[in-house]
Amino acid sequence: MHDYQREFIELTLARDVLRFGEFTLKSGRVSPYFxxxxxxxxGAALARLGRAYAAAAVRSGVAFDMLFGPAYKGIALAAATAIALADGQGRDVPWAYNRKEAKAHGEGGTLVGAPLKGRVLIVDDxxxxxxxxxxxxxxIRAQGAEPAGVLIALDRQERGQGELSAAQEVAAQFGIPVIAIASLADVLTYAGERPELAAEHERLLAYRAEYGVKG
Ligand SMILES: O=P(O)(O)OC[C@H]1O[C@H](OP(=O)(O)OP(=O)(O)O)[C@H](O)[C@@H]1O
Ligand SMILES: O=C(O)c1cc(=O)[nH]c(=O)[nH]1
Structure with missing residues (x-):
């Protein structure tokens, strides 16, 4: 685990982003962490997070022309990343997002922001x-644009449709990189180093045994 990953996990714990307990996920899985x-x-926390995303995008070396943030949480993340790229990295890139429900009045539709074109980096949590x-x-593909990669804060490293992790499946199927600031493995390392998180560490291991990638 790199220093920036440890710092990122500490930031998420300090802000209660990373929590231990019992949570039902979008997939229906019941997780001991969320x-x-x-x-x-x-504003300050979002600016800091945007800088972490922008740094990860640049560090990855992935070539992209614009950002796309999926509703809902991806919207703020793509915005924060776009701002950080412009302010901190001297890169003014277009960005766009979708609505979960199509808007029937005004400009209508589900897509908002820059038209999806070129190499699009997806930004989500x-x-x-x-x-x-x-x-x-x-x-992205329906608009004739090309996915460039996926930038997320946390790869939970859980099985997707088969035995590989969802991130590995997406990377293999679409031929794009999945860039994560941290992963479940990092959370496990972090929790394993702290006696006060021993019970949480055990529950994380049990969850990984059920839903994680084998091996
Ligand atoms: O890999 P998956 O199984 O799809 O799960 C991860 C997704 O689930 C959540 O979105 P969700 O739509 O639940 O919430 P949001 O509206 O708060 O972004 C999360 O923000 C990710 O986008
Ligand atoms: O899988 C999910 O739905 C999910 C997991 C998680 O850790 N955080 C989140 O917002 N959604």
Whole structure:
């Protein structure tokens, strides 16, 4: 685990983004931990998070022309990343997002922001079973644009449709990189180093044995 990953996990624990307990996920899985980006609820915290995403995008070396944030939480994340790229990295890239429900009045439709074209980097919070990312990939390709990669804060490293992790499946099927600031393996390492998180560490291991990638 790199220093920036340890710092990122500490930031998410300090802000209550990363919590231990019992949570039902979009996939229906019941998880002993949850990553709630909704807790990044101040301007300074969001700016810091945007800088972490922008740094990860640049560090990855992935070539992209624009950002796309899936509703809902991906919207704020793509916005924060676009701002950080412009302010901190000198890159003014277009960005767009979708609505979960199509708007029937005004400009209408589900897509908002820059037209989807060129190489599109998807920006979201977590990947579990990969449903949200696959929906975004469909949207991007339906517009004739090209997915460039997926940028997330946390790869939960859970099985997707087969035995590989959702991130591995997406990477293999679409030939794109999945860039995560941290992964379940990092959370496990972090929890394993702290005696006060011993019970949580055990529950994480049991959950990984059920839903994680084998081996
Ligand atoms: O890999 P998956 O199994 O798709 O799960 C991860 C997705 O689930 C959540 O979105 P959700 O639509 O539940 O919530 P939001 O509206 O708060 O973004 C999360 O923000 C990811 O987009
Ligand atoms: O799989 C999900 O639905 C999910 C997991 C998680 O850790 N955080 C989140 O917002 N959604």
């Amino acid at each position: 990553f709630n980006m909704g807790r990044i609820d101040s 977590v990947m579990t079973a990969g449903t949200a990312v696959r929906e975004s990939l469909d949207l």
